[in-house]
Amino acid sequence: MDNFFARVTNREYAWPAGRRDLHWHLLPSRDEALALTEPYRDVTSAKGLNPVLAEWVHVTVLHAGPQSESSDAEVAAMVDRVSAAAAEVDPFVLTLYPPAVGTVALECAGRPGAPARRLWELTAAATREVVGEERFTLIPAVYYPHASVAYAGPEAHAADRATLKAALSDVEAGPVTVRAHTLSLVAQWHDGRSQIVWEHLASVPLGGAGTRHEHNAR
Numbered sequence: 001m002d003n004f005f006a007r008v009t010n011r012e013y014a015w016p017a018g019r020r021d022l023h024w025h026l027l028p029s030r031d032e033a034l035a036l037t038e039p040y041r042d043v044t045s046a047k048g049l050n051p052v053l054a055e056w057v058h059v060t061v062l063h064a065g066p067q068s069e070s071s072d073a074e075v076a077a078m079v080d081r082v083s084a085a086a087a088e089v090d091p092f093v094l095t096l097y098p099p100a101v102g103t104v105a106l107e108c109a110g111r112p113g114a115p116a117r118r119l120w121e122l123t124a125a126a127t128r129e130v131v132g133e134e135r136f137t138l139i140p141a142v143y144y145p146h147a148s149v150a151y152a153g154p155e156a157h158a159a160d161r162a163t164l165k166a167a168l169s170d171v172e173a174g175p176v177t178v179r180a181h182t183l184s185l186v187a188q189w190h191d192g193r194s195q196i197v198w199e200h201l202a203s204v205p206l207g208g209a210g211t212r213h214e215h216n217a218r
Contacts, residue, residue: 001048001152001159004104005192013137017192020067020199022075024082024123024185026059026094026116028147028178033057036096036108037149039173043099044106044150046167048159050194051150059094059110059147059178062123065136067187074130079185079202081126087208089118091181098173099149101164104156108176110145117143119183153194181206 008015015021028036033054037044044051070078092115099106110116120143127138152159182205186198 001101001156001161002104003154003156004151005153005190005194007104008190009192013139015063015190018189020187020189022064022067022070022078022185022201023058023188023198024061024064024119024183026061026119026145026178026180027182027184028057028059028176030054032176032178035173035176036147039171040099040106040149040168043164043167043171046159046164048152048155048157049106049150049164050153052148052196056195056197057147057149059096059116059145059180061116061119061143061183062127063139064123064127065131065138069135070131075185075201077130078126079204081129082123082183082185083204083208085122085126086119086183086204086206089115089122089206091179091206094145094178094180095175096147096178097175098171099168101161101168102148104152105148106150106164106168108147108149110147110178113144116145116180123183151194151196 036057037054094110094116096108096110099108124138182203185202186200188198190196
């Protein structure tokens with residue numbers, strides 16, 4: 001496998017360790033996150049991998065750029081625009097399937113893709129409306145919903161793909177359904193070695209039930 005943290009740090013549109021970037025996520029409940037992670041603890045703790053703790057499990061919708069490059073007023077404007085668009089989107093159930101060995105992570109693919117992709121479209125549109133087309137690159141360019149339960153780190157070369165596939169095949173755990181009813185805006189960073197964490201900024205419910213801001217001041 002390849003080192004996830006080296007890849008995001010060294011890519012063309014780099015995300016260096018410690019930098020807080022704005023992300024929109026779908027966040028599973030505690031029980032949903034535990035159902036995604038606990039059956040695979042022996043596998044995700046294998047050499048070369050870094051397990052994702054239940055509290056940090058997420059389905060990324062959009063990586064929207066450095067927090068420091070947007071003012072508090074601009075972030076609030078993004079939230080307002082996302083709220084207006086999300087009011088027209090019904091909550092849905094996202095099914096996350098047992099993890100597979102990816103290039104840089106163990107990923108749980110999500111289905112159906114279409115309603116999650118709609119959230120990617122509206123968050124990207126809101127970001128561009130506020131900060132323009134040129135300030136930063138929105139990631140990903142092509143969206144598919146998924147959650148990672150482990151990232152390959154600095155010892156990624158030791159994570160043997162065939163061994164991991166065999167170990168995953170022995171885990172008797174099925175798909176996990178996640179109730180997608182709220183978009184969460186976070187300021188997210190990684191340590192360059194093993195972890196991704198965040199500070200919660202705002203919650204935007206689907207279907208127009210109202211918006212809750214939490215830590216939107218810097």
